[in-house]
Amino acid sequence: MESIESAIAFIGGPAALWILASVYFGSVIVERVWALWGNPDYDNKDALCSIGLNLISSVLNLVIAILIPLALYVAVFDNLRLVSEMSLLLAIPLAFLFHELAYYWDHRLAHRIGLLWAFHAIHHSSNEFNHSTAARGFVFDGQLKNLFALPAAFVGIDPVVYIAVSVCTNAFGIWNHASYVPRMGWIDRVLMTPKMHKVHHANQPQYIDRNYSQVTLLYDRLFGSVAHLAEEPDPGLVKRVYDNNPLTAQFAGLKQLKDRMDHAERWQDKLAYLWRPPEWSHDGVCRSDCPKYGALPAS
Template sequence: MESLQAAIEFVGGPGTLWVLAGVYFGSVILERLWAIRGNPEYDNADALCSIGLNLISSVLNLVIAILVPLALYVLVFDNLRLVGDLSLWLAIPLAFIIHELAYYWDHRLGHRVGLLWAFHAIHHSSNEFNHSTAARGFFLDGQLKGLFALPAAFIGVDPVVFIAVSVLTNSYGIWNHASYVPRLGWVDRTLMTPKMHKVHHANQPQYIDRNYSQVTLIFDRLFGSIAHIEEEPDPGLVKRVYDNNPFTAQFAGLKQLKDRMDTAGDWRDKLAYLWRPPEWSHDGICRSDCAKYGNVSPA
């Protein structure tokens, strides 16, 4: 018990960034070495762009996605928690379940709300699927997770425990972008394995807006968003992005949103693009995710 407590305190404390950085960059390097023989078509430019996007968003996220949510979590935990001294053996599974649920709904809203999709689309903008894409993102993406995690603080899950669980699940989230892991049979029907997550990154109609969870498939099954592998998933946006400059590629989602908004003349229609799902349009012409509905984008 003492060793578990010490591990939790390290991972949820001084080791947080070291663990995540070590898992991410270690995975990217090992996968690149494997690719020398196992995947000679590995796209170096795309991988470097993903790493650049990760570094940019990580720096900008320091306050928005780390310090502010943590301060809010601690505020609720210190002043409103229901249980004063929650057992570690109960706190860990509660933290996992709440984190998984928070991740699911933040992720699902990121696909179904126009402005949030403009932020999240960067994660899907790579036409490759490997460890480098795992942390490819825009700094405003995923900001609702902090709010959705507050029930854990309200119940009484210590901030250090919740952070430690988050670090471990996020580390798993890096692994499930592996390009070298094959189908895993029954495991693919239980966990968000790399092949199951590749489904989420695919642009085929049957795969769009599916498999939102990070570690398990529980909430995808519960909320009807699961998709199993049929044809091999083809990663990338429906409207593909071929920009490997991280300083410009990070705005690809916002640019596509602006392009859709510019088609509307009425300001109310323009604003509707911010909260309507990305396939919506004011005139019935699909301009995003059209493959999901069997439509063809206008030239």
Template sequence: MDYILYAVPFFFVLIALELLADRWRGVSTYRFSDSINSLSAGVLSTTLGLLTKVVGLITYTLAWEYIGIFELSADSLWVWLFAFVFYDFCYYWNHRMGHERNVLWAAHSVHHQSEDYNLSTALRQTSSGFLFSWIFYLPMAVVGVPPLVFLTVAAMNLLYQFWVHTRHIPKLGWLEWVLITPSNHRVHHAQNPRYMDRNYGGVFIVWDRVFGTFQEELDDEPAIFGVTTPLASWNPLWANIQFYVVLWRDAVRAASWWDKVRIWFMPTGWRPADVAAKYPVEKPDLSRFVKFDVPLTLAQKVYAGVQFALYVVLGSALLGLGDALTLEQALVGSVWMAFGLYCIGIWLENRPLAKTLELLRLLFNAGFLWLAIVTQIIPHSALLWWALLSYSLISLIALYWTPRPVEARTA
């Protein structure tokens, strides 16, 4: 059972309730483009997961079958409880190393790029974390935790983390000593020097207290969210490769071959001495921190919101098909999804080529529908073609009548 898929409607209901809480309290924890960007990263991650999740599953299953020391039973409640706690312990180290090593931070930084903090931020997930994250969970396979148990507690751990991404819940008394709460997870997402690289647990804060990485949220120091190398973009594809590009550029610039190799595995922020001297990087002054934004008209926001809603629905449909998809089918779906989300990101950035890309996206939709029919992702249906034609015509009319804001035209 795919618990994440079934949780999607509840995620959006809770986001709607948080928006109501914003209005009731007279605050604004959401910005349109930032929220769409976070959700786009999440949709992209789950879609590409159709292609990449097999990496972790195969490695775990092979380790469990061939080097497992014990034979733990999935019928035992104690095994489930043990696995739930053990998973969070492994998650702590996966998460911590994701902040402490360059190449791991390149993947994990996606989750931290939002300069807002709300429930949509929880859904902002990396698409490249599969490259190394599986390593940290092999100890569970070695001690004999069955794959079914592993996959289930992993989903439960991820689902738990959703609710802590909010600014509306204060400190929770004694629970702050045991569990990850909204308060101590706000600390984790902050870029304040005092707060950075703290509170790594997924469910339990105990690991942070034991291993010296705990930091309490302080009343006299509000959290400033985001990363010290700002994304400054609403493009979910760029969000996933931004820090890889930073590392690649420094590796190319380095004179030493040893530096070119080790930069990927050094502590986060480490740069070769010659590169750092020639290409210095200034860290932002948080006392003058300004969130990245691009002005949009209401019409532009409505257009982007409607188009994105379509991708959420169809992305959920792809996720629902899951294991029934062949590699070819998953590839077609992933390419279609990635291109569409890229176009929406460019639209939100109000770039000159945004309307041209939208025209291409609408034209390509016919090609992707044909591929979906050929690869039997969906059956051939005249109704689908008429629906696509109607959608495309309505979108084209809306595209024509959606002006760019004056600020963008005169910039």
């Protein structure tokens, strides 16, 4: 038990960010070396763009996504928790279930609310699927999961335990963007393996808005959003982006949102694009994610 406590204290402490950074950049380097033999078509410009987007969002997220959410979590844990002391053997699996649920609903809402999709779309904007795309993101993407984590604090899960579990699940989330992992048989029906997560990144109609979870398929099964692998997934947005400049590529989702809003004349319709799903339009003309709904994109 002492060894588990020591591991949790280390992973969930000040080393957390260094661990994730090491996992991310280590995975990118290993995959790039593998690609010298296994994937000669590896897109270096796309990968460098993803890394640049990660660095930009990581620096800006230090306050927005780390310090403020951590302060809120600690405040709830210190003042409102239901259980004063919780054993580590109970806290770890509970933290995992809470984290998976928070991740799932943050991710699902990011796909179904126009403004949140504009923030999240950059993660899907790469036309490649590899470790470099794992942390491709926009500074305001994924912030809801910090609020959705507060029930874990309310129940009484120590912040260090929750952070440690988050580090481990996020490390898994980096691995499941691997381009070199093949289908894994029955494991693909239990865990969010690389092939199952590649389904989530695909733009084919049967794959759009599916497989939201990070580690398991538990909540996708529970909430009816799982899609199993059939034809090989084709990663990228329906309306593809070919911008490899991280300074401009990070605004691709916002630009596509603005383009849809510009078609509306009434301000009520313009504002509706912010909360309606990305395929919605004020005039019934599909301008995003059209293949999912059997419609043709607007010309």
